[in-house]
Amino acid sequence: MYSKADAALWSGRIDDNDNRAHFRNFQVAQVVDAEGELTERFDVGILGYAVDRGVYLNQGRVGTKQGPDAIRTKFGNLPLIHDLSIADFGNVTTEEKFVENVQHEYAELIDKTNDYAKFHLLIGGGHDISYAHFKGLKALYPEQSIGVINIDAHFDLRDSESATSGTGFKQILDEDADAGYLVLGLQEAGNTQHLFEVAEQYDVKYVLAEDIDYDTTDEIIQSFIEQYDIIMLTLCLDVIDSAYAPGVSAPCSFGLTPQQVERLIREILSYGKTRHLSIAEMNPEYDIDGRTAKLVGNIMFFAVHRNPNIL
Ligand SMILES: N=CN[C@@H](CCC(=O)O)C(=O)O
Ligand SMILES: [Mn+2]
């Protein structure tokens, strides 16, 4: 079910109403009805996946349904740099027991809004956003090969009769023989032995969190990216240590720092093969003082202000 974004979320401290050098993101963000006819083109498009049913189906802590709106208010209050234009294309949500329909609806919205923003921020919501993100890219690039990079503590390669927040990448690999999968920041303690076996079976590449600063990480990223036409980039916030990111469905010890994650995103975006970034598992119910939502706002700030696809 689609709903337009709540314009009241785009509010905050006003230093000046006219001089754009004083502006914060909320002062330029425009609420756009993605169900209507789209005409105006923007630098940045935001599309929310306000869904936690996939987390519930994966036996996780629910609450990610509130994630996109919590993120909007934090991103909105960060300064506007480079005078970017920002469209808020709204949210999808669902009351259904399963997430397949809402994933399909979200993929269609990615496809429909694609030409109306140079770069899209797809904000969740459970990591079932991954499969919807992929389906959106498939609709946009049916003939091109897609390499999937997931910055995550988990493989999310579970097998299940219905889609959950833990099955997205297995669904992708089962469906598309040309797709490849690289996980950055994986935790040995976050995945069972069975999941490592599944990863091996599907020829999944990964870099453990403890190895992320080694020079070989950039070489692994480069050789992976060079194999594909399009790179799908998705961030599961539980890859970040729970000291920085407590507001997630499955918090993680020994996780990456925000600086490490920002560097990885910048490195991947520098290849110019990525026009959408999905950010999953923001769960305001477990956040402390809005710190995780603010961290996501900052990750988005870097992703748009240091982005060769926009500037
Ligand atoms: N999207 C989340 N996936 C993780 C959750 C792990 C957990 O609940 O501890 C997974 O399924 O492995
Ligand atoms: Mn995860």
Ligand SMILES: [Mn+2]
């Ligand atoms: Mn995940």
